[in-house]
Amino acid sequence: MIQRMTRQRSAVAELLADVDDFRSAQQLHELLRGRGNEIGLATVYRTLQTLADAGEVDVLRAEDGEALYRRCSRREHHHHLVCRRCGTAEEIDGPGVEAWAEAVGAAHGFSDIVHTMELSGICASCAAEAGDA
Amino acid sequence: MIQRMTRQRSAVAELLADVDDFRSAQQLHELLRGRGNEIGLATVYRTLQTLADAGEVDVLRAEDGEALYRRCSRREHHHHLVCRRCGTAEEIDGPGVEAWAEAVGAAHGFSDIVHTMELSGICASCAAEAGDA
DNA sequence: CCCTTAATGAGAATGATCCTCATGTTCAGA
DNA sequence: TCTGAACATGAGGATCATTCTCATTAAGGG
Ligand SMILES: [Mn+2]
Ligand SMILES: [Mn+2]
Ligand SMILES: [Zn+2]
Ligand SMILES: [Zn+2]
Secondary structure, rough: OOOOOOHHHHHHHHEEEEEEOOHHHHHEEEEEEEEOOHHHHHHHHHHHHHHHHHHOOEEOOOOOOOOOOOOOOOOOOOOOEEEEEEEEEEOOOOOOOHHHHHHHHHHHOOOOEEEEEEEEEEOOOHHHHHHHO | OOOOOOOHHHHHHOOOOOOEEOOEEEHHHOOOOHHHOOOOHHHHHHHHHHHHOOOEEEEEEOOOOOOEEEEEOOOOOOOEEOOOOEEEEEEOOOOOOHHHHHHHHHHHOOOOEEEEEEEEEEHHHHHHHHHHH
16 A cells, blocks of 8 residues: 655656556656656556555556556446557446356356456547558 | 478477466476477477467466466357466356447447457365365 | 478577665654 | 654666577478
């Protein structure tokens, strides 16, 4: 848990409030530097980790395994529809998936079931750009 | 696409036929060595990559981002219920998820929708072990 | 057989992420 | 406001999975 508020942590929080695309730790670090915030990469990683543990940010993995972070508008469990090109994301619900996952897990004798369900695609804006070129 | 059959590729294919848990490339390399198969780690990576591209093996990511491979019994699209402890996996269907994903994606103006939905938990066998200790 | 060319593998390179530890900062309490 | 103990930072190094390089090996069609 975060115990002390620092300049760096405030900067990360502010950035996450402005950016609503899924971004890697390194991208966020670049953005912070671009905004004039002095902050070390290790601190960005640590802060994101802490926020993730606290459920403040959602983490998902790009196809290459890189971790992507985003502060969603709601803290409750939900799923995402993410643009593979630009990272923009929509929060969506998975109607019935939660109950279904529990049932399937139990039917196979598994306990402590967790599930992931993520959608990705190309957003309208990125599709338009591609069409131009 | 694979153009030539080699001792190494045969060994990987045989191993994948025997192991039905999700395993990392390095674990598979260890297993091959243990079976007396001389094979380089790079070759294991390359072979798994090729098999994955061909849809012969499924790839999913552990929580730490490491890639895990498994040759499933069916080549058609499906989902998994994986034990986080031992890697054993059950193949499951996601009734209605495919259509739902398409619909949600389209509703948000996204194209080329792909979805992932994976369940994980602790299998009965691993739960029993944990209970002993 | 015999080449052409794909495949292999040892070792180096890459890249994300974590760790170390000396130094800087926060903030509860005086 | 003043301190100091504990927490936080960051530069640089360590890890570790995965990929690349390139000299060497070996499929397999003809
Ligand atoms: Mn869900
Ligand atoms: Mn599906
Ligand atoms: Zn986009
Ligand atoms: Zn298990």
